[in-house]
Amino acid sequence: MVGIMDGEHVRERIGGVNQSGVRDYNERLLLSMLQRNGPAAGGDMARRAGLSPQTVSVILRKLERDGIVKRGEPVRGKVGKPSIPMELNPDGVFSFGLKVGRRSADLSLLDFTGQVRKQLHLSYTYPMPQEVFGFLETGVAQLAADLDEDARARLCGIGIAAPFELWKWHDLVGAPEQDFLSWRELDIAQIVGQFSDLPVFVVNDATAACRAEHLFGKTKDYRDYAYFFIGSFIGGGVVLNGTVYEGNQGNAGALGSMRSTGPLGESRQLIDVASIHLLERRLVEAGLDTDMLWGHPQDWSQLSRYVDPWIGETAQELAKAALSICSVIDFEAVVIDGAFPENVREELVERVQRYLANQDVRGLIPPEICEGSIGENARSMGAASSPIFTQFLLNTNAGLSSI
Amino acid sequence: MVGIMDGEHVRERIGGVNQSGVRDYNERLLLSMLQRNGPAAGGDMARRAGLSPQTVSVILRKLERDGIVKRGEPVRGKVGKPSIPMELNPDGVFSFGLKVGRRSADLSLLDFTGQVRKQLHLSYTYPMPQEVFGFLETGVAQLAADLDEDARARLCGIGIAAPFELWKWHDLVGAPEQDFLSWRELDIAQIVGQFSDLPVFVVNDATAACRAEHLFGKTKDYRDYAYFFIGSFIGGGVVLNGTVYEGNQGNAGALGSMRSTGPLGESRQLIDVASIHLLERRLVEAGLDTDMLWGHPQDWSQLSRYVDPWIGETAQELAKAALSICSVIDFEAVVIDGAFPENVREELVERVQRYLANQDVRGLIPPEICEGSIGENARSMGAASSPIFTQFLLNTNAGLSSI
DNA sequence: CTATTAATAAATCAAGTTTATTTATTTATT
DNA sequence: AATAAATAAATAAACTTGATTTATTAATAG
Structure with a gap:
């Protein structure tokens, strides 16, 4: 499996490639194809990916066993055996996304296909760490409690979208400089780690929005x-x-x-x-x-x-x-x-x-x-998509070298 | 081998990876490491690339057989068997680079380590296709004639560095618009193909210079x-x-x-x-x-x-x-x-x-x-490095998908 | 002579490919 | 309407490629 189940997180490698790297790459490629172009039959994907039908078949069956893709309705009407399109299983992966904005924070629970399943909202005059992370902690607990056990096990991470160098904003948002500077010292991953074991991804807010548009727009x-x-x-x-x-x-x-x-x-x-x-x-x-x-x-x-x-x-x-x-x-x-x-x-x-x-x-x-x-929701959706992307989809900019 | 010897040029693939893709990737990786960091022993490279010593050994011996890397002087003084650093063989690959500039054109013959072995120069008031390609044809013939047979077989391509949309320059360079517009209709690869079987790479001139700086600077x-x-x-x-x-x-x-x-x-x-x-x-x-x-x-x-x-x-x-x-x-x-x-x-x-x-x-x-x-020569050197790069070195932006 | 390290050979393992088989259809024929 | 032929999808089995593991040999410092 690509990542989550065996707890195998993102490693930064510099170098060479071996067969398991190949498998990981091809798995991510097929998932990305389904993500981007929608349901497709194995043979079709093999053709498009330039892989043999057998390879695709083996990978798809494994992904199906893992519950992250599922069979669609057989397509009849053409000569020959009907093809069975495979599609991402919406319930296969879940992820949290937190957007920290100028006047409010949003927490979204996203499924594998980019649907916002649940969303919580917090307003403020300006964001302060304690309030924001308090909101995140209770929000994550609340939203997770609503999921059944299987879905909870499929939570793959928490993405957090915040502006670059938020602490420099104090004059723009009218916050006391001294208080606001506390954003600077923050180790977000460490804070979140105190109340959740999920992997944490911190992203620039607009980059998060961009990812939402790219994946789901x-x-x-x-x-x-x-x-x-x-x-x-x-x-x-x-x-x-x-x-x-x-x-x-x-x-x-x-x-x-x-x-x-x-x-x-x-x-x-x-x-x-x-x-x-x-x-x-x-x-x-x-x-x-x-x-x-x-x-x-x-x-x-x-x-x-x-x-x-x-x-x-x-x-x-x-x-x-x-x-x-x-x-x-x-x-x-x-x-x-x-x-x-x-x-x-x-x-x-x-x-x-x-x-x-x-x-x-x-x-x-x-x-x-x-x-x-996508509009306003792009940032929290994009935040949530970061863990999904990192663990299941193909980064065509990184090659095999930094998977 | 990576490319040239079996005449296997750049294919644009969209998709999946198989074992030969892995081999090609790792070969390019090792060559890029030698290119960038200089001579290194197999064990050392294995460590840095995260590959097993055996894998590196096998690849290096093959590259050595192909004559594109060679053994250096054994390094003694440390406990144990002395290590044999491997290095790029300067005579292993050659390439032509043509820079078409505002007032002059340069044709360089580059070796695998980036040394300009020979260079020809042409001045003009403004560049016109016939003159430039005439210069290229005679220049390539002349420089190739000076090489021995083995070296000639190791010529891997012709890189051409020219400004983007050169034909729009007529007012800047003081050329008659009508004549100068002929640059626009040009199929450079086709023209060069009439007098040379070497693969042709056309690059923006400043991008070529950038490549020279990156590889050899x-x-x-x-x-x-x-x-x-x-x-x-x-x-x-x-x-x-x-x-x-x-x-x-x-x-x-x-x-x-x-x-x-x-x-x-x-x-x-x-x-x-x-x-x-x-x-x-x-x-x-x-x-x-x-x-x-x-x-x-x-x-x-x-x-x-x-x-x-x-x-x-x-x-x-x-x-x-x-x-x-x-x-x-x-x-x-x-x-x-x-x-x-x-x-x-x-x-x-x-x-x-x-x-x-x-x-x-x-x-x-x-x-x-x-x-x-690098200075003035960067453009023609960079032009010449394009064929070398494409055929032997690692493009970390393309992943495995488009090698 | 011994410990140590480099290089490589042989055996093993993982993953993709090729070839052949099974299965479910549509289309043509009787 | 029943049946056979053609077609295409999916997959099993055997094969191939290439990386890894383990073991061996070579060369050197101390």
Whole structure:
């Protein structure tokens, strides 16, 4: 089995490959194919993977025995024996995902196919470790208690999505610097380890959202793309070679730090000119209630007087940033999502496309600009998908060398 | 054997792995270790690669039989049987590299260890296909004729480094648009195929330079870095996970297209503000002879009145670009090289470091800025290294799936 | 001479491939 | 409607490849 059952976690190897590495690779490959393209018969998968039908058969039967894939309905109507499509077993793997945000935290229980089975929510004025991890501890216990014994044994980890260097936020969120600095000293894995034996994965929040979009989103199947997630603060993620790329230091896709230039030629960062907190500030200045921004379901239609110009400015900045991004890596597309209503996303993407047409693209292959499809939940879903990805799916950026 | 001898070229596979894939991977891994870290004994390599000594022994003996590695002098002085370090056989593989530049083309014959064995040079006012490929054809014939039969059989390919969308250059180089457009229709592999059976690899020129630096340079062994090559026009390359990353569409590291902003807030590209052609133009405006820029060996000391301000402006732009680049991928370093004298490179790097200190690095891990070590020849050497890399070394970005 | 280490041969093990068989269908024929 | 032929899927058995384990030999320092 790929990982969880025998407690075999992620090893960082430098080097050579042996047969069990091959088996692990091929297992992950088949699971990734099912994850990405949906149910498929063994013979079909063999053809696509370039493996012999027998090999695929052996691997699939083992995965079936382990309960992480299951047989679908036989497909009749063609000559010959009907084919039996195999599919991921939704109940085969479960995972927790915690998103730590500017104003709230979400805890999701995800199944193997990316369905959010349960979700808990916590609001605050700003996040503090004790409260957040208290929420996580009780939440994990509560959600796990609702599962039957078999499902509980199939919990494969806890993913935690938080902004990079959260402790530097104190001025932005209005928290006392001294208190907030305690985030810095935190060993998250150690804290979580005190109340759970599940493996813990800490990820950048926007990278988590990117992973959710990549694994579970409806976006076209691009091999390489950059991803924006516009929340209180804008962030980004990067997909290379069909796999989310976190970066050697875990800080790839820090697109909020892209340089922009103000009207007076002064240097700014994207985070200062293309984030929802700008819109929020304008609402505050206008004496309006900012809770309208974060309602469930989200509806910004009452705010169009403030939202429309915000979309315009944000789109302009995103268009410029998109091209700089594509100078570094020749992404096929730039995908945009965020914690806003769908019609806002749609409008934003359309405007970016329009601005892009007027940019200087010498030396570049201009990317397609398209909408993400998950929205606000992307971060906690992406957090939860990290343990699943690491233990069951194929990282095409790591080769065999670091499985 | 990895490739050349049995004429087995690069296949793009999508999928699964079998035993021969494993063998190929491990062979490439051992060769890459020798390439990167120099001679090493089998046992030592086994330890580092995490393979059994036996496996390494078998592979090395085969590579030795094939003549691409050879035994070094036994190392005595330690207890036990002396170890026999293995090393790449310089005469084991040869490759041609053609650089097509703004004012000249270079053809290099490279050996397996990266030594330029022979080099030919062609100058022009601007490059035209017929002249360039004529030079390549006669040059390849001439250099091959100088080799003995065994060495000739070990030629593994022709790498060609040219700028992206060369045909769009006509206004920059002062060529008649109509003539120059013929570059566009060109099927380079087909043209070269008419006079040579060697496999042909076309690469972006700056990416080629980056590969030369990565394989043969003295730069510290960073896992991920961005690379600038400043020639007539500035270009870039990208190293991810210890391997040069060309990009899905072959246009990764198009750093010349990074956006910059002029004093009036107008949008410009790096290529317009950080290239040697700017310096050249100023020399022309001052009525000076631009040949001083391109002499061999290069000496710009007479030009300091023009060079110093150029360095300053270039450094400022590079510092800003470096941070945008590191927002996309969390590179450990930014390496700077170019077709200029070493003291210019040194000064430039120092200034970039100084400018970087004043930049807004919120949300980023600031990269180290350091000097490349190869200089002008990097592009043709890098071009020549492409066939060697593709056929003998390990692409850690491709996994096993696309070897 | 002994302890130690390097290199490699022989036997073993793991995983993919090839070939052959079984099974469930559809399609053609009677 | 009954039956045979063709086809395709799935899998079992034998085979092949390549890494690992264990044992042996070689060379050297002390």
